[in-house]
Amino acid sequence: MQxxxxxxxxxxxxxxxxxxxxxxxxxxxxxxxxxxxxxLVRAAKTQNQVVVASIYVNPAQFNNLSDLEKYPRTLxxxxxxxxxxxxxxxxxxxxxxxxxxxSKIKFDFxxxxxxxxxxxxxxxxxxxxxxxSKLFNIVTPDRAYFGQKxxxxxxxxSQLVDELKFDLxxxxxxxxxxxxxxxxxxxxxxxxxxxxxxxxxLVQSLRYANDEIRKKTDFKKIxxxxxxxxxxxxxxxxxxxLADRKNxxxxxxxxxxxxxxxxxxxxxxxxxxxxxxxxx
Amino acid sequence: MQxxxxxxxxxxxxxxxxxxxxxxxxxxxxxxxxxxxxxLVRAAKTQNQVVVASIYVNPAQFNNLSDLEKYPRTLxxxxxxxxxxxxxxxxxxxxxxxxxxxSKIKFDFxxxxxxxxxxxxxxxxxxxxxxxSKLFNIVTPDRAYFGQKxxxxxxxxSQLVDELKFDLxxxxxxxxxxxxxxxxxxxxxxxxxxxxxxxxxLVQSLRYANDEIRKKTDFKKIxxxxxxxxxxxxxxxxxxxLADRKNxxxxxxxxxxxxxxxxxxxxxxxxxxxxxxxxx
Numbered sequence: 001m002q003x004x005x006x007x008x009x010x011x012x013x014x015x016x017x018x019x020x021x022x023x024x025x026x027x028x029x030x031x032x033x034x035x036x037x038x039x040l041v042r043a044a045k046t047q048n049q050v051v052v053a054s055i056y057v058n059p060a061q062f063n064n065l066s067d068l069e070k071y072p073r074t075l076x077x078x079x080x081x082x083x084x085x086x087x088x089x090x091x092x093x094x095x096x097x098x099x100x101x102x103s104k105i106k107f108d109f110x111x112x113x114x115x116x117x118x119x120x121x122x123x124x125x126x127x128x129x130x131x132x133s134k135l136f137n138i139v140t141p142d143r144a145y146f147g148q149k150x151x152x153x154x155x156x157x158s159q160l161v162d163e164l165k166f167d168l169x170x171x172x173x174x175x176x177x178x179x180x181x182x183x184x185x186x187x188x189x190x191x192x193x194x195x196x197x198x199x200x201x202l203v204q205s206l207r208y209a210n211d212e213i214r215k216k217t218d219f220k221k222i223x224x225x226x227x228x229x230x231x232x233x234x235x236x237x238x239x240x241x242l243a244d245r246k247n248x249x250x251x252x253x254x255x256x257x258x259x260x261x262x263x264x265x266x267x268x269x270x271x272x273x274x275x276x277x278x279x280x
Numbered sequence: 281m282q283x284x285x286x287x288x289x290x291x292x293x294x295x296x297x298x299x300x301x302x303x304x305x306x307x308x309x310x311x312x313x314x315x316x317x318x319x320l321v322r323a324a325k326t327q328n329q330v331v332v333a334s335i336y337v338n339p340a341q342f343n344n345l346s347d348l349e350k351y352p353r354t355l356x357x358x359x360x361x362x363x364x365x366x367x368x369x370x371x372x373x374x375x376x377x378x379x380x381x382x383s384k385i386k387f388d389f390x391x392x393x394x395x396x397x398x399x400x401x402x403x404x405x406x407x408x409x410x411x412x413s414k415l416f417n418i419v420t421p422d423r424a425y426f427g428q429k430x431x432x433x434x435x436x437x438s439q440l441v442d443e444l445k446f447d448l449x450x451x452x453x454x455x456x457x458x459x460x461x462x463x464x465x466x467x468x469x470x471x472x473x474x475x476x477x478x479x480x481x482l483v484q485s486l487r488y489a490n491d492e493i494r495k496k497t498d499f500k501k502i503x504x505x506x507x508x509x510x511x512x513x514x515x516x517x518x519x520x521x522l523a524d525r526k527n528x529x530x531x532x533x534x535x536x537x538x539x540x541x542x543x544x545x546x547x548x549x550x551x552x553x554x555x556x557x558x559x560x
Contacts, residue, residue, distance in 0.1 A: 007445065011447060019299070100442070101442070103443055104389055104390035104391075104392065104439060104443070105387060105388065105389060105390075105439065105440065105443045105444070106387070106388040106390075107385060107386070107387065107388075108385065108386040108387075108388065109384055109385060110384035110385075110386075111384075112384065130443065130444070133444040133445070134443070134444060134445040137444055137445040137446050137447060138445050138447075140447075159384060159385065160385065162380070162381070163383055163384070163385045163410065163414070164385070164410075164413040164414060164417055165287065165413070165414040165417040165418050166417050167291060167417060167418075167420075
């Protein structure tokens with residue numbers, strides 16, 4: 001795997017790739033690579049000749065400085081994992097390379113960035129849109145791969161690609177889970193043994209709610225039960241919502257032809273986790 | 281000159297151009313082509329193998345519906361002028377092709393979009409940034425050409441290219457003027473004979489101010505004189521400002537090593553005009 005720290009040499013390399021009519025699959029990450037990331041690389045590998053991953057912990061998308069400082073960084077292990085998964089190129093820039101002058105541009109997505117994560121992480125999606133725009137313009141991939149765990153992020157980036165006419169295809173890959181169901185996340189590295197157990201409340205709540213929705217149980221009643229479970233476990237719940245998968249507008253109930261999704265954010269100890277499942 | 285109305289065929293054509301290692305110069309316009317636009321095409325022609333122009337009256341950058349409706353449209357003449365100037369490709373899309381679904385993304389540029397034009401045209405630069413992002417991602421030029429008359433727009437687009445890492449060079453071409461000094465503008469087509477005379481107050485005020493600044497006359501005194509001239513002519517002045525050419529921060533006075541610019545917006549009759557000169 002070739003590693004580039006600078007935009008210029010990476011662009012030169014990728015221009016050569018494209019001049020040979022090879023397609024480029026792109027997997028942007030913030031490092032602390034786990035099986036979820038590697039599944040994105042593997043998917044990219046099946047659909048493209050060359051796979052580029054990036055590792056960049058983007059300050060602009062952290063609304064909480066302590067979260068930024070504590071974000072896990074495991075570069076050497078990341079490089080061996082990416083290499084073993086068949087990744088061809090790693091882009092690993094520093095802040096000077098990605099930002100230079102302090103950033104002034106902010107993005108607003110109308111309603112999509114004001115709900116769910118947007119309520120609890122002001123500015124987060126503007127930072128995501130900024131760094132993803134930079135990365136797309138640097139890598140100019142044919143396809144870019146994102147995990148379903150960050151489903152609202154996927155919708156934001158879909159809006160960005162659609163409106164700014166980026167010439168690429170976005171692909172959403174199902175969330176990779178631990179054997180007990182916990183959604184894989186770089187932040188899981190920060191969980192102690194006790195919080196690791198508590199963290200299961202996310203996937204268990206989502207699966208419970210999915211079952212109850214199938215039984216036509218009222219969604220408010222389901223949410224009350226989940227709030228109670230979180231309180232009993234001393235887990236701080238930020239949101240538990242039912243939404244339309246298309247545009248994430250919040251729902252009170254699932255009609256027959258709705259494509260719905262359940263989304264949840266909660267703290268296991270000091271670690272904020274998110275997860276979601278499609279309502280089947 | 282080849283004319284494309286749709287993004288797909290244009291992209292296919294330009295991919296072929298790039299696969300032959302040819303460079304692309306891009307001149308985005310809103311039509312009603314005049315010598316100012318043609319000078320951009322000529323400049324692009326000297327620096328690139330292929331010149332692409334676009335004509336698209338972008339609704340998102342009009343804060344005033346009547347201004348949008350009255351914006352001059354002269355397509356057949358535009359095509360012959362571009363052809364004669366050696367333009368190779370014209371992209372002439374409709375609203376459906378450029379927007380599809382209603383737009384939700386807004387851009388904020390910090391201070392740069394809150395001054396000068398930003399005060400009088402709320403939302404204008406967000407609309408400019410949106411359409412320019414679309415066009416850059418569709419045309420993917422090596423170089424893009426803009427006129428100095430819209431200098432604040434040029435600074436906004438510079439910020440956009442810098443922060444979003446568009447892989448292209450921006451080039452600002454000096455304003456083309458009529459023999460009597462009036463800055464060329466598509467909106468000049470809307471001036472009646474009386475307003476055409478009044479419109480000269482812009483270039484004359486800017487040149488007068490430039491001379492007075494050289495004589496170290498206080499800028500507030502200069503502005504008062506210009507306000508008086510506008511009032512005498514029954515010309516509505518929106519702003520007359522001195523600014524730093526680098527970031528457009530407003531100045532009260534020019535120091536020896538300042539790179540300054542004078543900028544003005546005023547109505548000749550019902551037609552809003554802007555102009556600027558670099559302080560020499």
